[in-house]
Amino acid sequence: MSSAADAKQIILDRLRSQVVTAPPLPSLQNEDVITFADLQGQFCETSRSVGAACHVVHSPAELTTILNDLEPFRRARRIVSLLPQWVPGNTDLQNFDEPHSLRSLDWMIAPGLFGVAENGAIWIDFSSISHRASLFLTQYLAILVPAKNLVPHMHAAYERVGRAITQPFGLFVSGPSKTADIEQSLVLGAHGCRTLNVFLLANPEAE
Amino acid sequence: MSALPIIEHPRAAAEFVANRERTRWHDKALWFVREKRDRMVRTIPEWEWLREMASQIKTHTIANLAEYLEQFERSATAAGAHVHWARDAEEHNTIVLRILRENRAQRIVKSKSMLTEECHLNPFLERHGIEVIDSDLGERIVQLREETPSHIVLPAIHIKKEEVGDTFHQHLGTAAGASDPKYLTEAARDHLRDKFLRADAGLTGVNFAIAETGGIVICTNEGNADLGASLPPVHIASMGIEKLIPRAIDLAVFTRLLARSATGQPITTYTSHFHGPRRDLSGQQTGQLHLILVDNGRAQIRDSPEFREALHCIRCGACMNTCPVYRRSGGHSYGAVVPGPIGSVLSPTIDAKRHKSLPHACSLCGSCTDVCPVRIPLHHQLLAWRKELAARRLLPWSKRLAMKGVTFVFQHPALMNWMGKMSRMALRWTPRPLIYHRWNDWGKGRELPIPPQQSFREWWVKNRGAGSAEVQSAHETDRHRRPKEE
Numbered sequence: 233m234s235s236a237a238d239a240k241q242i243i244l245d246r247l248r249s250q251v252v253t254a255p256p257l258p259s260l261q262n263e264d265v266i267t268f269a270d271l272q273g274q275f276c277e278t279s280r281s282v283g284a285a286c287h288v289v290h291s292p293a294e295l296t297t298i299l300n301d302l303e304p305f306r307r308a309r310r311i312v313s314l315l316p317q318w319v320p321g322n323t324d325l326q327n328f329d330e331p332h333s334l335r336s337l338d339w340m341i342a343p344g345l346f347g348v349a350e351n352g353a354i355w356i357d358f359s360s361i362s363h364r365a366s367l368f369l370t371q372y373l374a375i376l377v378p379a380k381n382l383v384p385h386m387h388a389a390y391e392r393v394g395r396a397i398t399q400p401f402g403l404f405v406s407g408p409s410k411t412a413d414i415e416q417s418l419v420l421g422a423h424g425c426r427t428l429n430v431f432l433l434a435n436p437e438a439e
Numbered sequence: 440m441s442a443l444p445i446i447e448h449p450r451a452a453a454e455f456v457a458n459r460e461r462t463r464w465h466d467k468a469l470w471f472v473r474e475k476r477d478r479m480v481r482t483i484p485e486w487e488w489l490r491e492m493a494s495q496i497k498t499h500t501i502a503n504l505a506e507y508l509e510q511f512e513r514s515a516t517a518a519g520a521h522v523h524w525a526r527d528a529e530e531h532n533t534i535v536l537r538i539l540r541e542n543r544a545q546r547i548v549k550s551k552s553m554l555t556e557e558c559h560l561n562p563f564l565e566r567h568g569i570e571v572i573d574s575d576l577g578e579r580i581v582q583l584r585e586e587t588p589s590h591i592v593l594p595a596i597h598i599k600k601e602e603v604g605d606t607f608h609q610h611l612g613t614a615a616g617a618s619d620p621k622y623l624t625e626a627a628r629d630h631l632r633d634k635f636l637r638a639d640a641g642l643t644g645v646n647f648a649i650a651e652t653g654g655i656v657i658c659t660n661e662g663n664a665d666l667g668a669s670l671p672p673v674h675i676a677s678m679g680i681e682k683l684i685p686r687a688i689d690l691a692v693f694t695r696l697l698a699r700s701a702t703g704q705p706i707t708t709y710t711s712h713f714h715g716p717r718r719d720l721s722g723q724q725t726g727q728l729h730l731i732l733v734d735n736g737r738a739q740i741r742d743s744p745e746f747r748e749a750l751h752c753i754r755c756g757a758c759m760n761t762c763p764v765y766r767r768s769g770g771h772s773y774g775a776v777v778p779g780p781i782g783s784v785l786s787p788t789i790d791a792k793r794h795k796s797l798p799h800a801c802s803l804c805g806s807c808t809d810v811c812p813v814r815i816p817l818h819h820q821l822l823a824w825r826k827e828l829a830a831r832r833l834l835p836w837s838k839r840l841a842m843k844g845v846t847f848v849f850q851h852p853a854l855m856n857w858m859g860k861m862s863r864m865a866l867r868w869t870p871r872p873l874i875y876h877r878w879n880d881w882g883k884g885r886e887l888p889i890p891p892q893q894s895f896r897e898w899w900v901k902n903r904g905a906g907s908a909e910v911q912s913a914h915e916t917d918r919h920r921r922p923k924e925e
Contacts, residue, residue, distance in 0.1 A: 240512075240524040243680065246738040247505040252747070254502035257685055258495045260692065265485050278705060326720075331670055332636055350483075350695075351705035362720055365669035368662045368709075386691040386706075397687050398518065398652050400718045401669075404694075404710040409662040412702070413577035413593065415600045416468050417620035422576060423628060423635075424662025424709070 260387065271349045271382040272432060279352035282407030283420050284428040288379070292318045295376070295431050304372050304427070308338035312366060315341055315376055331365035340370035340425075346381035347432070348389045353404040354430065355393060364401045373408070373425035379435040445793050446774035448800040455597075455769040456884075466766040468596060473760040475703025476810065483695070492692045494814040497751035500650075500683055501741060507650040507683045508732065514653025518715030520728040528558035531733045535560060535642070535675060536567055538729050542673050544569070544639035548631075550657070550664035551575040552644025553591050553754055554677045554733060557776045560642075572634045574663040576627050583610045589770030591777055592701050592756035597769050631663070641667030645678035646753070647693055648730075650685050654714040655730065658697060658707040665711055674716070675729045680737050681750040693753060696812035701755040736789045745823050749784045751813040758807035758817055764800050773797060780807035780817045787824055795833045798824035856896065863890040 268274040276286040289295045295318055299305045312334075313321030319341050328334060342361070344354035354375050358364050367373065383389050389404070396402065409424030420426060456462055480486050500507055512522045525531035531554075539547065547564070549555065549571055561571045561582075573582040577594035581587060583606050588594030595603070604618035613626045643664045647656040655676055657664045668674040684693065698704040717726035740746055759765045759779030770778035775786040775794060783797035798821045807817040828834055829842070848855050866874070867890055875882040893901075901907060 239526050239530055242526055243524055243732075243734045243738060244505045244508065246734070247508075247741065250738075250742045252502040252741070254499045255495065257499050258492050260492060260688060262485060262488055264488070266483060282704065282708070335632070335636055348706075353706050353710065360720065363669075364717070365666065368665045368669060386695050387688070390688050390691045393687075397649075397654065397712055398714045400518075400713070400715055402712040402714075403665075404706065405708065406706050406710075407708050409660065409708055411576045411624060411661050413575070413580065413595050414603050414620040414623055416471060416593075416596075417600070419621050419624040421628065422624060422661035422663070423574070423631060423666055 265385055265387060266350060267384050268349050271384060272379050272435070274349040274384075275347050275352060275382050276430075276432065278349065279347075279407070279430050282352045283410060283418075284352060284407045284430050286430045286432065288432045288434050289376075290434045295319065298431075299374065299429075302429070305339060308372070310337050311339040311341070312337060312370070313341040314361065315343055318376060319374075325362040325366055328363060331363040331369070334363060334366050334369050337366060337370045339372045339374070340366060341374045341376070342367065344375040344377035344430075346383055346389070346392055347377045347430075348384075348386060348404070348406075349382055350385045351406055352430075353386075353389070353406040355389065356403045356405060357396065357399075358401045358403070359396075359399055364403075367403070367405075368409075368424045370425055372427050372429075373405075374429040374431065375405070376431045376433060379432045382432075446796055448768070448772055448774075448796040451774055452768035452772035452800075455772055456767065462767050462769075464599075465597060465769060469760045469766045472593070472702060473757075473810075476700055476757060476760065477703075479699040479703045479705065483699070489692055489696055490812055490814050493696055493753075493812060494748075494751065496684060496689050496692065497813055498748070500685055501681065501747060501750050504680065504683070504741065507685060508680060511648055511650040511653055511683055512732075514651065515715070515730055516653070518653045519724060520653065520715050520730050523729060523731045525731055525733045525735070527735050528733075531558045531677060531731055531735070532560050532563040534731055535677070536564065536569075538673065538675055539564075539569060539640055542640060542727070544671075544673060546570045546572070546634075546638050547640045547642055548572050548574045548634055548638040548663075548667040548671070549578075549642040550644065550659065550667050551578055551594070552642065552677055553777060554644055554679050554735075555642065556588065557735065558677075558733070560677075572631070572638070574631050574634065574661075574667055575659075576624060576661060576663075579627060579631065580606060583607075587771070587776075589778065590756060590759055591754050591779075597771065635663075635666045635670050638667065638671045640673035640675060641669075641671045642675045642677065643668055645676050645682050645730075646697070647684050647690060648678055648682045649687050649690070650683050652687055652714060654687075654712055656690060656694075657711045657713070658694070658709065659711075660702075660704075660708045662709055665709055668711070668713065669717070672717075672726045673729070674713075674726060675731065676713070677731045677733060680732050680734055681752075697753055697755055700757040700810065700812040740785070740788050743788070745827075746784060746788055746820055748815050749781065749788070749820060751815050752781050752785075753813055755812055757810040757812065761806045761810050763802060763804060763806070768800070773800070780821065781815070784815075784817060784820045784824065787828070791828065791831060792833060795828050798822075798828065856894070859894050859896075863894070866890045 279286040310323045311321045312323045313319045345357045347354045408420045408428040409422045411422040412418045523534045573579050580595040589597040600618040607613040645655045646658045698707045716728040765779040775782045786794035801821045805818045
């Protein structure tokens with residue numbers, strides 16, 4: 233224990249022995265940061281460019297129709313739905329003590345709090361999700377985001393997250409898991425979800 | 440650790456360079472990534488502002504590093520994480536082993552962390568009977584082949600898919616001769632899922648650590664870090680002390696820069712924020728989070744005004760992808776954990792003698808400085824290293840002698856003119872075998888230029904000198920203009 237305390241003190245003393253002066257932190261205020269006239273269009277375009285399928289939907293029925301058109305969804309045996317009022321699931325995360333039992337999870341349908349137009353990222357709030365591993369174990373992932381909750385860029389995104397950032401876990405997800413580690417050939421479905429379907433819930437006023 | 444051999448970059452690169460077809464393939468693969476980066480950067484009008492902000496944030500943080508480290512420790516501890524401090528690689532490895540033993544962990548999964556490569560953690564743990572599985576696909580390939588990563592973002596960029604196929608056939612039982620990346624990736628997914636589910640602990644690196652909130656951020660495309668940090672009950676995250684950023688809002692700047700610079704993506708697939716250990720919905724702790732803060736030479740780099748900015752590095756690898764030397768010589772030729780321009784700056788700060796050839800593995804083209812998202816003046820630092828190595832008498836005698844000779848010639852203009860004339864003549868008239876032979880490095884793999892008829896100096900005297908026609912007419916113009924202006 234004493235040696236561990238020493239290591240800290242030695243590192244800090246070493247750093248303090250060399251006084252370095254620098255200006256204060258910049259404010260990050262910038263009027264000229266990128267904006268998009270059509271947030272929804274931009275978000276969908278970027279989302280597709282990172283390998284996701286992006287659908288604009290108006291009702292649960294519409295969403296179900298799209299899902300049922302997907303072969304992996306029709307074949308799915310274990311489905312977790314965190315939006316049961318939209319899509320019924322058949323597996324409840326809260327019934328599992330260990331995330332390991334979720335290894336055979338086929339589909340997960342989760343709510344996204346908001347999306348970022350510049351990079352297709354969606355913020356997932358985990359404060360009501362038992363087993364954060366579920367989002368990475370599931371073979372296929374679908375996320376529903378209200379179109380009115382789109383922000384243009386990451387500056388607005390972190391502002392939007394605010395103090396919620398200090399929750400044990402928080403995530404931006406942009407597209408399905410992927411790798412290009414074998415000769416730079418892009419393969420979707422590395423360790424996480426094989427596909428990502430993003431459903432943008434249309435903004436009634438904008439229609 | 441035993442005394443390490445001195446790396447001679449040209450010799451280490453010789454084998455790679457000898458295979459011209461492979462060199463060209465490697466060069467093209469990396470240039471492809473560089474071009475993706477360029478396309479992505481052009482979509483952000485405020486790119487230069489972002490680089491400037493990143494540079495200012497890092498400059499400020501490194502200056503006040505002790506204060507931010509203490510703030511980070513306070514907030515991380517308040518969130519329930521265990522914070523450990525390690526002065527060097529050995530202390531870091533000992534801490535990891537102690538945590539694993541305390542938790543009776545035998546099998547661990549690791550996601551990409553250049554710091555653990557730097558600390559040679561894998562061989563250390565294996566010597567102590569721990570099974571270590573690298574879970575990033577590229578790193579797993581490299582691990583199965585008993586190699587080391589040749590790039591910090593693309594660890595297996597030097598390996599061809601047929602070779603991956605052979606490795607997987609041998610270790611994972613894939614079909615002989617199969618080399619389809621999709622098929623091989625699927626095999627690795629199955630193999631590693633199993634490892635994730637059986638692991639007793641997960642080790643990850645850290646991309647950013649937030650001083651004000653005590654959280655860490657990890658960016659991956661594969662999702663391996665998240666599985667490793669979410670399935671086993673123990674998560675150990677190792678980070679260099681330079682990974683700190685002061686505020687959560689600073690993440691906006693760095694997440695916008697990182698993936699665009701690294702692979703030409705707008706952001707990585709997963710950007711995960713960890714604050715304290717895993718908890719269930721009632722707030723009950725269900726896992727452990729250990730954060731290890733490692734110095735291992737970083738404070739020493741901070742001491743040096745010349746090289747301090749190298750600590751701004753966010754490990755995107757853009758300087759490697761653009762470097763004409765790296766692209767053609769391969770990452771292994773650097774004999775260092777971090778290759779390429781940033782590696783050639785960092786490695787000699789740890790051991791100048793061992794890495795003395797690296798600052799010369801550079802044409803000073805400056806492309807690395809242009810693409811660096813945090814504006815590290817890389818080629819200036821490489822030049823500064825050359826000066827430093829000369830001052831420490833670490834240059835080979837051949838280079839030292841040549842420098843002395845050149846210094847003498849530069850101080851004697853008449854001698855220099857005469858030598859210039861001689862070499863122009865010599866280059867024109869000397870038979871080829873006397874120029875292109877194995878002792879003349881400048882004649883290897885390239886044609887020397889056809890020497891001009893006259894030197895620039897001779898041209899100047901004739902065209903711009905006091906007696907030249909053009910100068911006469913310029914004087915005329917000048918005389919006519921002057922009265923008007925008055």
